[in-house]
Amino acid sequence: MLTWRNIVAGPLTKKLLFRTSSVPLFLLSPLPVSRIIFYSPVIFGLAHVHHFYEFRLQNPRVPVFAALLRSVFQFSFTTLFGAYATFVFIRTGSLLAAFAVHAFCNGMGLPKVWGRVERLDGRGSGLAWTVGYYTLLVGGAVGFWKELWALTEGGNGLVPRSAFGR
Structure with missing residues (x-):
């Protein structure tokens, strides 16, 4: 059930609630597209602040400061990702494209960006796996x-290409 929520229901409802309602309203404003791409996701990021409360309920022994840092990171990440999803939605005009990148992101999770990658069988140093992983990541x-x-x-963008300054 959690997988269904994270990969299908969550991304779909967020796209319907945030992308299809906030982005068109922002596009009616005199704001440049670059600002819309970065302002709209703040709403998206704020929608994840409730995770602080959930985390505190489930982990009452974790210090409030640590839980707060976790929530600040999550807010920052979801806002940054929201900017990407907004960019995709505006560029393609496709709710399906924005949903797909969100579902893919939730399915994959955050990549490992430090440390050694271990072999699944636990044998050997895993150095080749580590080098290969980071090479593919970069x-x-x-x-x-x-x-x-x-x-x-694509031909269905919500704004002309010139609105992006390219």
């Missing part, structure tokens, strides 16, 4: 950045 990030505009190009 290569994927570079490829994503270089192809972001091409991968979100």
